[in-house]
Amino acid sequence: MSEPVSTFQNPAGTWSQAVYDVLKAQNVRLVPFVPDGGHRGLIEHCQADPDMRAVTLTTEEEGVALAAGAWVGGVRSVLLMQSSGVGNCINMLSLLKTCQMPLVALVTMRGEWGEFNPWQVPMGQATPDVLRAMGVLVQRVDDPELLPGEVDAALRLAYSTYSPVAVLLSQKLLGAKKFGGSK
Amino acid sequence: MNVSRLERRAVMAQLLEERGGLLVVTGLGATAWDLASLSDSPHDFPLWGAMGGAAMFGLGLALAQPDRPVVVFTGDGEMLMGLGALSTIATTRPSNLSVVVLDNERYGETGSQHTHTAAGVDLAAVARACGFERTTTVREESDIPALRVNLHAGGNPLLAVVKVALTTDPMTLPPRDGTYLKNRMRAALLGPRAIYE
Numbered sequence: 476m477s478e479p480v481s482t483f484q485n486p487a488g489t490w491s492q493a494v495y496d497v498l499k500a501q502n503v504r505l506v507p508f509v510p511d512g513g514h515r516g517l518i519e520h521c522q523a524d525p526d527m528r529a530v531t532l533t534t535e536e537e538g539v540a541l542a543a544g545a546w547v548g549g550v551r552s553v554l555l556m557q558s559s560g561v562g563n564c565i566n567m568l569s570l571l572k573t574c575q576m577p578l579v580a581l582v583t584m585r586g587e588w589g590e591f592n593p594w595q596v597p598m599g600q601a602t603p604d605v606l607r608a609m610g611v612l613v614q615r616v617d618d619p620e621l622l623p624g625e626v627d628a629a630l631r632l633a634y635s636t637y638s639p640v641a642v643l644l645s646q647k648l649l650g651a652k653k654f655g656g657s658k
Numbered sequence: 659m660n661v662s663r664l665e666r667r668a669v670m671a672q673l674l675e676e677r678g679g680l681l682v683v684t685g686l687g688a689t690a691w692d693l694a695s696l697s698d699s700p701h702d703f704p705l706w707g708a709m710g711g712a713a714m715f716g717l718g719l720a721l722a723q724p725d726r727p728v729v730v731f732t733g734d735g736e737m738l739m740g741l742g743a744l745s746t747i748a749t750t751r752p753s754n755l756s757v758v759v760l761d762n763e764r765y766g767e768t769g770s771q772h773t774h775t776a777a778g779v780d781l782a783a784v785a786r787a788c789g790f791e792r793t794t795t796v797r798e799e800s801d802i803p804a805l806r807v808n809l810h811a812g813g814n815p816l817l818a819v820v821k822v823a824l825t826t827d828p829m830t831l832p833p834r835d836g837t838y839l840k841n842r843m844r845a846a847l848l849g850p851r852a853i854y855e
């Protein structure tokens with residue numbers, strides 16, 4: 476049985492390379508992630524780089540604590556997750572706010588534009604409010620052409636002001652996921 | 659039933675002898691108070707919250723500072739909340755990270771309710787199943803010196819469960835300002851550039 480083909484898997488060569496280049500230029504060396512189809516290309520670029528460490532997590536909150544420890548030790552991280560993972564991070568984000576620690580999270584959005592799965596809607600719709608409630612600055616991006624510049628700005632904002640910053644990659648930017656063909 | 663006679667602060671004190679450059683992270687609650695009763699150093703990072711995150715914080719620190727040994731002291735309840743971290747640490751394989759669980763089989767801060775380790779959940783066995791090649795369960799004081807040496811030995815990640823008695827210890831508080839804890843450790847590890855970065 477073949478696996479369903481997802482239209483959501485960001486093909487290499489659209490924005491992944493440009494965002495990876497920004498992470499390199501900004502000296503990001505640790506990339507913890509819970510995978511998402513939208514992040515696939517970026518994850519693969521990071522995994523192929525011997526000077527970067529891509530760390531698979533069992534839950535997104537692990538990445539918050541990991542990035543905090545790494546930054547205390549002098550290493551910058553960018554955390555990759557889907558919007559559903561934001562809910563898993565809530566209490567752990569108190570670490571960043573209390574200690575004024577920087578972090579950039581790139582969050583691929585679900586539960587909005589063109590979504591097919593009703594179970595994704597509650598967390599997707601709550602994502603920006605939840606992040607802001609926990610002291611995370613939010614930048615939403617709809618245009619893939621603007622994404623590398625937005626990520627660069629997020630890194631500058633985070634590391635210059637000791638703030639956690641989430642860049643929300645909208646579902647419109649990524650393309651809505653479809654399963655099972657059209658009827 | 660927990661019949662250990664090991665006293666948690668005596669255990670931590672022995673494990674921190676001849677500490678050298680050892681970096682110490684603790685989970686929230688008793689292990690933080692234990693550390694504060696023994697040490698208040700720029701090489702200490704006691705967490706006051708972020709339950710379930712101590713081992714991952716230690717992993718981040720270990721990856722960023724590969725030439726320094728890092729030990730995470732935490733409790734059984736805190737470790738149980740972040741069990742997935744054991745698989746992430748085992749697969750990431752830092753060469754300088756130890757996790758020491760001071761296991762009294764209780765949620766000691768909230769009325770000594772049983773944790774799952776009281777019912778037999780074996781955190782060392784969980785760690786082995788996750789791929790930790792170095793695990794130990796310590797029940798006797800005579801085993802502490804060897805564990806202390808192993809915290810400095812390097813190699814694959816180490817998980818040690820130390821079964822400790824249920825004790826009532828004076829509450830000794832570490833600094834509670836997270837920005838102070840952060841800045842003093844960064845300055846100690848990274849020098850002045852940590853402040854101007």
